[in-house]
Amino acid sequence: MVEVREVRRLCYGFARRTGGTLTDFRVPAVTPNFWQAVIEYPGRTVSVVAANDVPVIALARPRSLDFAPARESGPLEFVDEPELAAVLAETERFQVLTPADLERSFNAEDWPHLTRSDIAYWKPATVGEALFNYWD
Template sequence: MVDLREFRRACHEAARRTGGQVVEFRIADGVTPNFHQGVVEHGGHRLSIVCTNDRTEPVVAVAEPRAIDGTAVDAGPLTFVDAPELVAVLAEFPAYRVLTPADLAGPFDARVWPGYHPGDIEFWAPGDLGETLFNYWD
């Protein structure tokens, strides 16, 4: 499980050092989704720093903001975005493995990412690594 205090600190630090500000935290408090969001106003638009909640080594990425409200409308795959300035700051936090949109667009490999139940992979049929790591599966 992710340390929420550390995640908040990382989001605030990334926003501060890149001229942005955190405007909201969306903390997942149930089974789905399996990630938290720190919504950042950055460069004239909003981005979400997303962090998996169900991994020993939390994975962090930058995506378009999504609502966490349990509705099916918000259950699709995230849209990951390039934000090199934010990623550079987040990469300084050793607790996280930071991935880019290019990383997340690649295929899921169970040997590299153990801990995902083969039945979930077969049932949900994720299209790429990003869909596997950041999901609304129950």
């Protein structure tokens, strides 16, 4: 398991080192299964998303985790930001996944920590869908 304090600390440090400002840290009550740190830079905003059950992180377009007025629960849009990913990769605790990693076909044997009943029910097609999702 990953602790939210650890992810929060990682994201604040990451924002400082990359010249960004962490403007929001989103912790869902139940779903999705990931935390999201929204970081603003001049001219763009990105999110660091961290799975709450395995130490993996990625960069994505920010999205609302609120389900009002409309439920937003489709797959995340992962972004390719090599300079930012390189800074994230300096951490030894977390594996940084690129959009290419996350778009690969999902193979449950590669991710044994995931609940088999969830995999059987939701049938994720990609690694990104399996690791960062809105399953209940």
